Amino acid sequence: MVGGIVEALALVFVFVVGVAVLAAVVLFAIDRTQTADAIRRNYPVIGRFRSLFTSLGEFFRQYFFAMDREELPFNRAQRDWIKHAGEGKGNTVAFGSTRNIAIPGTPVFVNAAFPPLDDQYASSEPLVIGPGAREPYEATSIFNLSGMSYGAISKPAVQALSRGCKAAGCWMNTGEGGLSPYHLEGGCDIVFQMGTAKFGVRDDDGNLDEDKLRAVAAHREVKMIEIKLAQGAKPGKGGILPAAKISPEIAAIRHIPLGRDGISPNRHAEVDDWGDLLDFVGRVREITGLPTGIKTVYGGHAEYRELFELILERGEDSAPDFITLDGGEGGTGASPMPLMDLVGVTIREALPKVSALRDDMGLKDRIRLIASGKLVNPGDVAWAMCAGADFVTSARGFMFSLGCIQAMKCNKNTCPTGITTHDPRFQKGLVVEDKWQRVAHYVQSITKDLEVIAHSVGVSEPRLMRRRHVRIVQPDGSSVPLNELYPRYNVMTGT
Numbered sequence: 001m002v003g004g005i006v007e008a009l010a011l012v013f014v015f016v017v018g019v020a021v022l023a024a025v026v027l028f029a030i031d032r033t034q035t036a037d038a039i040r041r042n043y044p045v046i047g048r049f050r051s052l053f054t055s056l057g058e059f060f061r062q063y064f065f066a067m068d069r070e071e072l073p074f075n076r077a078q079r080d081w082i083k084h085a086g087e088g089k090g091n092t093v094a095f096g097s098t099r100n101i102a103i104p105g106t107p108v109f110v111n112a113a114f115p116p117l118d119d120q121y122a123s124s125e126p127l128v129i130g131p132g133a134r135e136p137y138e139a140t141s142i143f144n145l146s147g148m149s150y151g152a153i154s155k156p157a158v159q160a161l162s163r164g165c166k167a168a169g170c171w172m173n174t175g176e177g178g179l180s181p182y183h184l185e186g187g188c189d190i191v192f193q194m195g196t197a198k199f200g201v202r203d204d205d206g207n208l209d210e211d212k213l214r215a216v217a218a219h220r221e222v223k224m225i226e227i228k229l230a231q232g233a234k235p236g237k238g239g240i241l242p243a244a245k246i247s248p249e250i251a252a253i254r255h256i257p258l259g260r261d262g263i264s265p266n267r268h269a270e271v272d273d274w275g276d277l278l279d280f281v282g283r284v285r286e287i288t289g290l291p292t293g294i295k296t297v298y299g300g301h302a303e304y305r306e307l308f309e310l311i312l313e314r315g316e317d318s319a320p321d322f323i324t325l326d327g328g329e330g331g332t333g334a335s336p337m338p339l340m341d342l343v344g345v346t347i348r349e350a351l352p353k354v355s356a357l358r359d360d361m362g363l364k365d366r367i368r369l370i371a372s373g374k375l376v377n378p379g380d381v382a383w384a385m386c387a388g389a390d391f392v393t394s395a396r397g398f399m400f401s402l403g404c405i406q407a408m409k410c411n412k413n414t415c416p417t418g419i420t421t422h423d424p425r426f427q428k429g430l431v432v433e434d435k436w437q438r439v440a441h442y443v444q445s446i447t448k449d450l451e452v453i454a455h456s457v458g459v460s461e462p463r464l465m466r467r468r469h470v471r472i473v474q475p476d477g478s479s480v481p482l483n484e485l486y487p488r489y490n491v492m493t494g495t
C-alpha cells in the first residue's frame, strides 16, 4: 500500500519536472527568437522574472520596504493617521516623532509663550460665503469634500460620503459628473460642480441649459455652484469618460448619449477671458440664486492681479463668491503623466501668493479662498489657514477614510476597495453602513487636531492663524516665517 503511494508520488514528481523543463525549453525558444524585448532575448526565461518582480514590487513595496515617511503620493504615516482617525481611535504617539523636520519645505508651527487657558479652547466658527447671493451659504466646517464624480467613483462610495458628510457637517462637492440621487441620499450640503462639458445641466450641443441648472439648484441640499476652469492634476485638459463606462443611469445623470465617449472640452466655450468669466459667474448666480465661484490652478501673478483689478473696476458684486485654488499636486482618476507630474504650481506656493494679492486688494471678505492639493492631515490644513485659506477641501483624504489602499488603479475598473469601480464583486467590500462613520470621524478628527494646533499657536479660531505662525524649514536646516518667504503684495507700487 505505502509502496504504491510512494510510486504514484514519484510519477507525479517526474511528470511535473518534465512539464517544467518542457515549458522552460519552449519559453527559451520564444524569448531567444522574439525581437521586442532585449532583456528576454539576451537572458531567455530568467529575463521574464524582471517584469514579474517589477509589477509585484508595486504592491509589496508599501508593506515591506518603504519607510513610514517616504512613499508618494501619500506615505504610510499620512495614511495611517487617516485610518486611525476614521476608526475613531486616538492619534496619540509614543516616544517621539518619526517625522524628519530637517527636510526643506517642512512647516513648523510657532507655539505661543502663553497659550489661552483650556477653557478658552480654540474652536472653528461658521463662515458665510456669497453674502450678496439670494441665498448665502453659512458653511460650518473648515474641512470639506472635494469634487469626485459619480461614475469616477462608485455608487456605495458616493452614498457613504454623502452620509458621512452629513454627520460631520461638511459639504460634499459633486465633481463635474452631475448630481446623482446618491449625492442627495445622506442629506449633506452639496456644492454642484459645473465642468466644461456642463454634465447634468447641458443641452444636446453641450451648452448651458438654464432650466436644468435651475432644477439642480432647487434641491435644498445644493448650497453653492462651482464653475470648474481647471484642476491641478491636468490643467488645460478636459477629460474623457469612455463609452464603455457610460451606463444608462450615468448617461441620464450627465445628459449625454449612450454609446459615445463623454468628452469634456479643455475650457468653457463661452469664457475667453476674465471679463467673460465674471459675466458667466454673474449669469449662473442669477439663475440659481446661490453663491457661485470658480475652481482653478495658479498660473502666474499677473493673471490674478488682472482678475482682481477687473473685479474692483466692475464693483465687488461682480466677484466670484469663492475661488477654489487647486495645487498642481492634486490627483485624479486618470491624467497624462506630463500634466500630472509637471504642470501647475503647487498649493504650497500658489496659496500664499493668491491670498496675499486678494487681501491686499481689499477682497478678503468678499472672495473666500478654498485650498486643495494633498492637504489631508491636520498639519496640512493648519498650514493652509496660516497661508490665507478660508476652507480646505480634499478628495484623496476622504478616499483613504473609505479604505483606499493606494493601489493606484483608479483608471481601471479593478479598484480592490470598491471605491473607483463599478464591478459589483469589488463594490461588495465597501459597506456603506460602516464607511460613512469613518468619513465622519475623519472630518471630526481633522477639525479637532486643527483646533489643537490653533490653541497651541495662541489663537481662538483656526482662521486667526497668520503667516507668522508657521515657519518653513530651509535647505540649511534653519526655518523662516512664511510672512518673510511670501511678503505681502503692495497695491500702491504694484510689486
Ligand code: SF4
Residues within 6 Å of the ligand: 399, 403, 404, 405, 406, 407, 408, 409, 410, 411, 414, 415, 416, 417, 418, 419, 420
Ligand atoms: S484602492 Fe487603489 S484603485 Fe482604489 S481608490 Fe485607492 S488608489 Fe484608487
